[in-house]
Amino acid sequence: MSAVWISVVVVGLATVAIKAAGPLLLARHTPPPRAQAALEHLAPALLAALVVTQALGGDNGGFTIDARLAGLAAGAIALLLRAPLLVVITAAAVTAALVRLVA
Amino acid sequence: MQHPLSRRTYLDGVRAAAPIGVAAFAFGLSFGVLARSAGMGRIAPVVMSVTTFAGSAQFAVASILGAGGGLVTAIVAAVLLNLRYGPIGLSAASAFAGPWWKRAVGAQLVVDESWAIAQRDDGRIDRHLLVGAGLLLLVCWTTGTAIGAFAGDLVADPESLGLDAAFPALFLALLWSQVRDRSRLLAALGGAAIALALMPFTGPGVPIVAASLACLIGARKPS
Numbered sequence: 001m002s003a004v005w006i007s008v009v010v011v012g013l014a015t016v017a018i019k020a021a022g023p024l025l026l027a028r029h030t031p032p033p034r035a036q037a038a039l040e041h042l043a044p045a046l047l048a049a050l051v052v053t054q055a056l057g058g059d060n061g062g063f064t065i066d067a068r069l070a071g072l073a074a075g076a077i078a079l080l081l082r083a084p085l086l087v088v089i090t091a092a093a094v095t096a097a098l099v100r101l102v103a
Numbered sequence: 104m105q106h107p108l109s110r111r112t113y114l115d116g117v118r119a120a121a122p123i124g125v126a127a128f129a130f131g132l133s134f135g136v137l138a139r140s141a142g143m144g145r146i147a148p149v150v151m152s153v154t155t156f157a158g159s160a161q162f163a164v165a166s167i168l169g170a171g172g173g174l175v176t177a178i179v180a181a182v183l184l185n186l187r188y189g190p191i192g193l194s195a196a197s198a199f200a201g202p203w204w205k206r207a208v209g210a211q212l213v214v215d216e217s218w219a220i221a222q223r224d225d226g227r228i229d230r231h232l233l234v235g236a237g238l239l240l241l242v243c244w245t246t247g248t249a250i251g252a253f254a255g256d257l258v259a260d261p262e263s264l265g266l267d268a269a270f271p272a273l274f275l276a277l278l279w280s281q282v283r284d285r286s287r288l289l290a291a292l293g294g295a296a297i298a299l300a301l302m303p304f305t306g307p308g309v310p311i312v313a314a315s316l317a318c319l320i321g322a323r324k325p326s
Binding site (some may be wrong): 006030057075086 | 123189240288310312
């Protein structure tokens with residue numbers, strides 16, 4: 001098997017297993033209240049980390065400041081104005097595209 | 104953002120994911136083009152988009168193999184990037200029911216964006232939104248990959264369209280509706296701080312996994 005197919009199969013199997021692990025582990029047990037409360041705080045913690053890494057992450061780790069940050073700022077302003085999700089995303093994309101066009 | 108009492112359908116999930124589906128399609132195109140130019144051929148990238156279904160890990164494999172970085176490096180980088188689906192899967196677990204294989208299959212539709220869209224106001228995950236959004240994103244991502252791999256010469260750069268900025272804006276919008284009390288705000292700030300602190304020192308992927316520790320703020324007081 002070529003390196004390409006080995007990587008496709010190994011990464012695919014690993015990802016399937018990682019994704020299935022949580023729903024399988026918690027299938028039979030309802031977690032105790034404190035663990036359940038922690039699980040309900042996973043979403044804000046992970047979403048905040050995704051905002052940071054998607055807006056500032058470089059290709060090989062570290063930080064890269066580019067037009068994404070301007071797009072995110074435009075999205076934040078749209079959120080403050082109580083715009084719907086579609087408008088928030090579009091504002092971010094259009095702003096980033098315009099910044100790249102000008103820069 | 105969602106009415107707490109209304110029942111959501113699969114179609115609601117498809118609708119909610121439609122704008123981000125456009126971005127997923129465009130990045131699927133560029134993954135197909137990159138993977139083919141990296142020597143992955145045409146079929147392997149499409150198979151990868153269906154089975155791995157995780158953009159950042161797939162881009163990492165294609166760019167590392169394309170740069171001659173070696174098989175082990177590519178696999179380790181991709182698995183590190185996808186480790187975040189451990190904590191994300193824990194947070195989504197309550198959305199799945201039934202026998203183990205049904206849970207395992209349903210869990211494959213969890214990607215960052217479908218999981219984020221399926222957040223309910225009570226902190227749980229809505230199964231219908233998750234499945235509808237996940238299926239739409241899978242179709243967009245895989246179709247994009249196939250077109251990119253087979254007819255890639257026609258493709259525009261998604262970054263010139265600003266589509267890479269759509270993802271952090273999506274996550275910020277969903278975080279916005281999540282942060283409605285002090286302890287969730289603290290969890291969000293803690294997660295962001297951990298990610299920022301680790302980004303300069305670790306490979307991509309690790310900061311997000313470590314940020315999940317900020318959820319322990321919620322364990323202080325049972326709700």
